[in-house]
Amino acid sequence: MEAKEINPNIDRTEKVISIRGLKKAFDDFEVLKGVDLDLYKGENLVVLGRSGTGKSVLIKIISGLLQADEGQVNVLGREVGNLTPKELDALRLKIGFSFQNSALYDSMTVRENLEFPLVRHAKEMTEADRDRIIRFVLEAVGLSQAINQMPSELSGGQRKRIGIARTLILKPEIMLYDEPTAGLDPITSIEINKLINEVQRRFNTSSIIITHDLTCARAVGDRVVMLLEGQFQRQGKFEDVFDTKDERVKAFYNYNFID
Numbered sequence: 001m002e003a004k005e006i007n008p009n010i011d012r013t014e015k016v017i018s019i020r021g022l023k024k025a026f027d028d029f030e031v032l033k034g035v036d037l038d039l040y041k042g043e044n045l046v047v048l049g050r051s052g053t054g055k056s057v058l059i060k061i062i063s064g065l066l067q068a069d070e071g072q073v074n075v076l077g078r079e080v081g082n083l084t085p086k087e088l089d090a091l092r093l094k095i096g097f098s099f100q101n102s103a104l105y106d107s108m109t110v111r112e113n114l115e116f117p118l119v120r121h122a123k124e125m126t127e128a129d130r131d132r133i134i135r136f137v138l139e140a141v142g143l144s145q146a147i148n149q150m151p152s153e154l155s156g157g158q159r160k161r162i163g164i165a166r167t168l169i170l171k172p173e174i175m176l177y178d179e180p181t182a183g184l185d186p187i188t189s190i191e192i193n194k195l196i197n198e199v200q201r202r203f204n205t206s207s208i209i210i211t212h213d214l215t216c217a218r219a220v221g222d223r224v225v226m227l228l229e230g231q232f233q234r235q236g237k238f239e240d241v242f243d244t245k246d247e248r249v250k251a252f253y254n255y256n257f258i259d
């Protein structure tokens with residue numbers, strides 16, 4: 001897979017997420033030991049790390065699903081830890097989550113799955129507008145023909161696309177992708193990587209992509225950071241992150257390309 005052509009439209013004067021000194025422990029197990037992180041407007045930032053290093057904990061804290069023990073977590077100009085539940089709900093509407101399992105409702109058609117967030121959060125919208133937006137996001141993910149299908153009739157890659165369409169429907173400013181290529185074959189993974197880049201360009205989103213798939217990291221990351229032992233040890237362009245004598249980083253790279 002080709003390396004990412006860095007998005008020329010990144011605005012490095014505007015941070016959509018800014019984290020300083022973030023710490024999080026569960027009982028006496030310190031998962032995040034003082035993490036600093038900035039996400040710039042229009043940027044795709046990949047967070048790499050082995051299983052259990054705290055990548056999911058990080059995005060749960062960003063979205064207010066978990067409380068930090070220490071540190072500042074600023075998202076779209078708001079300090080997440082200080083928000084009321086109502087303010088947090090409003091902030092979350094600006095964040096699109098693409099979950100590992102796509103989180104579709106199996107008993108609803110694709111159209112109904114996409115309609116669901118609009119019915120909940122854009123109650124005043126006319127049916128014609130809803131229909132137009134549903135068709136627009138389906139076209140954006142390349143699945144216009146699936147509108148009346150059930151999720152069970154779709155492949156893993158197609159379900160992932162519908163999951164992404166459902167997050168796009170509320171026009172998020174930030175996208176959080178949790179292991180977007182997990183469980184997908186290599187060709188479908190490449191298609192999802194392309195889609196992540198298309199979403200970035202077309203919807204002008206800023207994204208955090210958490211993954212341990214180096215092909216994905218290389219294909220979608222304008223910048224890559226590596227979470228190791230509770231801190232970001234390396235950051236930069238994909239090639240720079242792995243241009244190191246650090247055995248832990250080299251082991252991660254070699255393991256990924258073992259097969």
Ligand SMILES: Nc1ncnc2c1ncn2[C@@H]1O[C@H](COP(=O)(O)OP(=O)(O)OP(=O)(O)O)[C@@H](O)[C@H]1O
Pocket residue numbers: 026031049050051052053054055056057058
């Ligand atoms: N609510 C919780 N209570 C207790 N421990 C937790 C909780 N959430 C996460 N952990 C622990 O924090 C550590 C980091 O978990 P996390 O899910 O963030 O890992 P990850 O890097 O996303 O890994 P994976 O790639 O496997 O999803 C793990 O050891 C996990 O057991």
